[in-house]
Amino acid sequence: MEVLKEKVEEEEAAEREAEAEQAARRAAEKEREDSILSQEELLDLEQKLSEIEVHIPEIPVAFTKSTIDTSTLPESYRTNTPKEELLIQVADNFSRQYAHLCPDREPLFLHPLNECNIPKFVSTTVRPTLMPYPELYNWDSCAEFVSDFLTMVPLPSAIQLPEYLFSPTSVLKYQKGNCFDFSVLLCAMLIGAGYDAYCVSGYASQEMCLMDLTREMCPLLKKPKKVVEEKEKVIPKKYAIKPARDLRSKFELAQQAKKENELKAAEEKKQKEEKEKILEANKPPPDPMHGLRIHAWVLILSGKREVPESFFIDPFTARSYKTQDEHFLGIESIWNHKNYWVNMQDCWNGCKDLTFDLGDPLRWEFLLFGTEKPYLSLMEEEEEEDLAEDDDIENLDKEDENKNFDMPCSWVEPIYISPKDFETRSPQGKKVIQYKQAKLEKWTPYLNSNGLVCRLTIYEDVDCLKPVEVREWYKNREDTLEMRQMDKISNWTTEYFKPGHFLALRVHTYKTMIPETERTMEFYHQARVDGLVKRTETPRSMTEYYEGRADFLTYRHIDYGPRSKKFSLSTAETNPRPMLKITERFNRNPEKMADDDVAERIFVVSDERIQLRYHCRDDYITVSTREFLKRNEVDNKGNKIIMTPEMCISYEVEPREHTKKLLFQYEMMMDLKNEERLSKHQVWESEMEERQAQEEHMRQVEADLDYLAPFLVQLPPGEKLTRWQALRLKDECLNDFKQRLIDKANLIQSRFEKETQELQKKQQWYQENQVTMTIEDEDAYLTYCSQAMFRIRILEQRLNRHKELAPHKYLALEEKLYRDPRLIEYLKVFV
């Protein structure tokens, strides 16, 4: 190899290299001295090498050069500068020698043709650019952008290097590319952002090459690993009481435990077997071309931008992998904008054993010498310096010939992404990824009028036919809805809201939006005046949980009875469900004594009973209770009874004197009656709020009415549309809309005319009777005139505006119809 290098460098006679680099180089050479060949042998070899021709078969590419308009491309795309020519010669030479030395290795990816059929060295295709968007400063968001922005086109041949490598600018323009296009673009952006990034040409697994994620779990479904906390062993304290003696037979216990363990073990075994079975069934069929499939990806080396460890990025999926990942089966070469390295390490074990010390020439053969050599470890350098001194004289004459050849500037125009493209991301703003038993659809924000940005459909089966669950993510919605989760089996819908909903709603779980059905609502209680945390409803009850209230209320439960039947037309508002029982629970109020602090309060409305349960004292096990009966207001003789001892039954943990007093009990009962009224009112308010929430929801739903529904109804249900039907449907819809627009215009027109005529009549009448008029009549006439004029003017404005807007509306609907998912397949041809 050493000889090869000398040869290469002889040709680069124009350049001289610095003294220091010389020394370092000589040190490096010292190691490989034993492989030096004689000059004659070398010449011979060169001739032989030059005779070898690398044949690249022509294969049609899906994203071909013919689709690219090359006429507008700048000069640098269409020609090569002398320096580039020279570089290509150098590369050719390198390639020849490489092929000679490693005859069993595949040819290198050195200078593919660009869109103008000009060979360009791969390193010059990488033009580092720092994007003006702060979102693209980190590698993960950057990779995600590239994977979203471009549509993947498979390589023309799965096992052969592509003939073409287009410039990143063209790739960006047409939003399509193969793995090399992806990698070069991503690499350019990452280097621009300061990463030590490289494009890698190598081999990968089938799934990786074809961007096939159907065997992968959707990343959104991956659950964070639970951290199992180990319980600390409690050391028994010195004076801990001894536990009560266990009087059960130890032998029997042991036998039982044994039995249970056996059962458990059997079950575990069964589960394990089942798991293995499933795993077996899910294994992919063996790939006949395993290890031969060509792929390109990005390598980020540690060191810059605080990257602690080197890793790969797959540009298709924007995922990062460890360099030991089993999906990557081998590396041929890597390059960045400065140099090109060939991997000299054996890849029999994939990339697991590779080291990425690019300064080590035994492992990584570089193409250009001396352009900012990557690091060697410090130890080696020192050794080499020592050796270099001995070597100085021998290499003296070579010194002049060894010179630095700089990588020419990139021929690619700066990468530019317009803000609009950046916002839209994917082509047409939509992207679909198929995962294992799941489908992920992404949209650009604001593309959908309801704010939908992402939908994940989870299927029961591998073929993705039976949906189990649908999750939708929203952005920028008025009601701050963030995510909706629909369980297709149990029909439960769960909605998650961000802070800012007008009722401070956080989570809403329901089956239908009809009031008084089963639902659970959770709230941002800090944002609510009443501190409501959660409300659960069933047709016959409502439960509310509170937190942080000044009255220490934490729980309220209402049982409803069946609605009384009324003959009059009654809505839910005029005929509320009768409340049977209200249960309220309170937290401990530290300012009160436990015996005065109510823990639970039950108003049995139907029975006219009030039950109180107090908090428990610190060192007691029973709690005080009190029960008030409000039944007999009138005694046998017809006198009004205010208070009798029978009306209040109480149990007190520690009997106190003042609570026995009738007056005390009476006052308490009066207070409780008031409280009951208040509680009822609060319940009513809760119900009202519920209704309000539902109305709001209905309003949101109504906003996206289906304009095709009335026309779809006419067709037989369940059948697939034919193209003819689809076309007719579209036309019908458009015609209908046109008619509506015309009708509206006519309506305004007719009103306008009517108004004008009336005014004219009135004016005539006025002129005729002007002389005999009283002042009042004249005033009335004048006010009428001014009002009529105002109406006419408004009508005129409306008419003009309608005329102006109607064509736009019509076009908008047409476009919408073309984009409608139900019609799109049939109408596509005509776009």
Place this chain on the structure above:
Amino acid sequence: MIRLYDTIEPNVIDEELLKLAVEEQGPQEAAGQVAKQEGINFKDVKSLQLDFQNILRIDNLWQFVSLRKLQLDNNIIEKIDGLESLVNLVWLDLSFNNIETIEGLDTLVNLEDLSLFSNRIAKMDAMDSLVKLQVFSIGNNMIDNLLNVIYLRRFTYLRSLNLAGNPICDDEEYKLFVTAYLPDLVYLDFRLIDAHTRELGDAKYQYSIYELKHRENQIQAKLEEEQATIAELEKHKAAYVEYLNGPFLFDSLYSEDVEAAKLAYLPGVPELLETYKTKFVEICQNIFDYGLVQQEKRKAEVAIFYECLEEALQENRKQGLKEVEDFDKIYTAYLNTIRNSNDIQFVDTKMSECAEEISRLFDRLMTLEMQLVEQLEETINNFERNIIDMVGVFVENVQGLMAQCRDLENHHHEKLLEISINTLEKIVKSEFDEDLPDDVRALFSDKDTVVNAVGASHDIHLLKIDNREDDLITNVTSWCTATVDKVHNDELDRNRKRVKEINQYVDHLQTDLDNMDFGDLLD
């Protein structure tokens, strides 16, 4: 407003007057009927109004212990007294009376609103205990010294003050002075103090207030320092080694010893004393250090015992609560079935089942309690043994150290005796040529006197050491017995309380069930 005695017959606060007032001012309407039916206890009354009654002397109010608001305005009271028992009083109105001095308010620590408007008070005083005072009205009085306002600085919550109508209000600086010296005040003479007045006042009196503040701070600092010393001493006392960290004990040996002072004039004695003192103080210090260490140990021991005790009690309580809760569910279910059933036979069986359930609950709760008592007894005995051992070791060691002190004393005594006898011999032989005071020289008249003097000194010293030792040992043993007794007593109380509670609860359940029976029969 000032009335003369001879024009109006003074009234006396008597039972009748109070009853009338309470009834008039008590609950009205339906509640009033109920109240009348069972009568109102004076001690439950929260507020009382006794105005325009020509009362001369406050009296007979001791029953109203829960009184919060008392109005005694427009009477002819001359002296504030008889309010001692009204500790819950928040509002006291004594306006329009003939009071001359502020007094008798010391127990009213909860007072927030005090009105002494239109009296004959010349000086604000004797209100130190009214720390919660917020509103103070003392207008139309005879306060003539502006400096008296400074007295009000101690009321940190005072926000509203009325001084209008006093002689000091004629002073043109009155307003500025008050605002400057009472910076937390918001209302003066029922008017909001504006920022401008406040600024003016601050500017005018800034230096004198600064001085005042400085003085106040100094007093405060001194107080804190004293408290710190007392706290430190308390800590030492708790360890029973107070005044052992220094020459206090040694000094006390010689404080009452007249002979020793005389003997100190002999040659060689001061040096002897010096070495004796160093050694003695060293041993004292040892005792002191050891005492503190032991104290920490004892504290830790007690703490861990109480912690474990608390844990055990909580665990037991949890079980008890659960039992009661479980039972409650069953019980409610029973009651509901009984209530909703019409069949007397069925009701009877259910009743008996329920009664059985109650007795079962009783058994379970009692078992729990008995179990706990047994467990605790063992633990407590264990603790008692340990703590007694600990104290024993402490006492033993202290005794050992004290014995060292005594040895030192004996040694010193021998030396002193030797010197004294030598000196005596010298004096007898007239070889002694140093000057001695006359009373010292008088000692050396004969051998007996000298020996007696030295012996007396020695006896005093030994007595002192013995006393100190006895003190320490008695204190620590009494602490030990007290601690152990407390633990035993607490446990006993707890047990009784719990048993009483269980019985009471079960009785209540039983009566409840029986009542239910009656109710059903009546229906």
